[in-house]
Amino acid sequence: MDALKKRILTEGKNLGRGILKVDGFINHQVDPELMNACGRELARRFAHARATKVLTAEISGIAPAFCTALALGVPIVYARKNRPITMPDQVYLTLAPSHTKGLNVELIVSPEYLGSGERVLIIDDFLATGQTILGLARLAKAAGAALVGIGVVIEKTFEGGRAVLQPLDLPVEALAVVTDMTDGKIVFAD
């Protein structure tokens, strides 16, 4: 994904303390063409995983997960952080520590849309500490679904998320792998 890396280098901002600002094309303003290209690439990498559903967490996971699901031709479910009034009383809920917010956030999925027999591909914008993705994996397991893979737009290796996800024993794909953000740099793995 050279287009993505180029964009990160030209428009991304290293705010220090490992914070990579990509609000101009992923997180607040979204470039739909770029995001669709990311979704197609993630779908290509997981084409043989036979996913029946894409699972993500609101809010910033929605765009890349949607594009991946569109390319795969399967539904996307986004875990809610607040239970809407349309959701049944009995739900799957897990707590995931938020690195950037410094507190636990709830991740909630209705059993109506996640169940046994599903083959779940988890997609998110970032793989950093891995805690959100680990929370999504717990929800899928609680629902009795099979996990088939994890795909992210950007991985920050120095936050250790890949090691956290290791026990899940799943293929993990990242379209841009950032290995170093010290001293204002943005360094990719390749």
Place this chain on the structure above:
Amino acid sequence: MDALKKRILTEGKNLGRGILKVDGFINHQVDPELMNACGRELARRFAHARATKVLTAEISGIAPAFCTALALGVPIVYARKNRPITMPDQVYLTLAPSHTKGLNVELIVSPEYLGSGERVLIIDDFLATGQTILGLARLAKAAGAALVGIGVVIEKTFEGGRAVLQPLDLPVEALAVVTDMTDGKIVFAD
């Protein structure tokens, strides 16, 4: 949009008190094909508006707004309900009363991604009381941007939103117009 109306009739649920549950294909689980068709249709209806940006509110506005922006070939900005740490201190912020939550929610946009010279098309999943869309319109005006139209997937006419938006003097398009939900019914305008 017959496919949308058919889907609302077969999978939508009238929960009473005007609440239309479409969590199975729009609001929690999303059908990417259907949503993409909605986006293309909204883009077609506003093709002559020469929008340079699509504006929506997180969370459930993101999927239809993304698809509309993809079809139009312009960026999408989603107003945040919490200020992320990547956002500058000086932002556009407005309060919008949330009908379903019974309180005011903040809608926040960074001046980096909304400014004068933009031609803004507002897209959301629902037009109900119109308060969220009115809030988005205030943000666009505060930024000095021109508003060119309002498009929604589903309008519930009995909540009066269209009259609320009247002073904006903008074209309003809805792909499915629900006129009556009394006694468990879901009645469309045509």
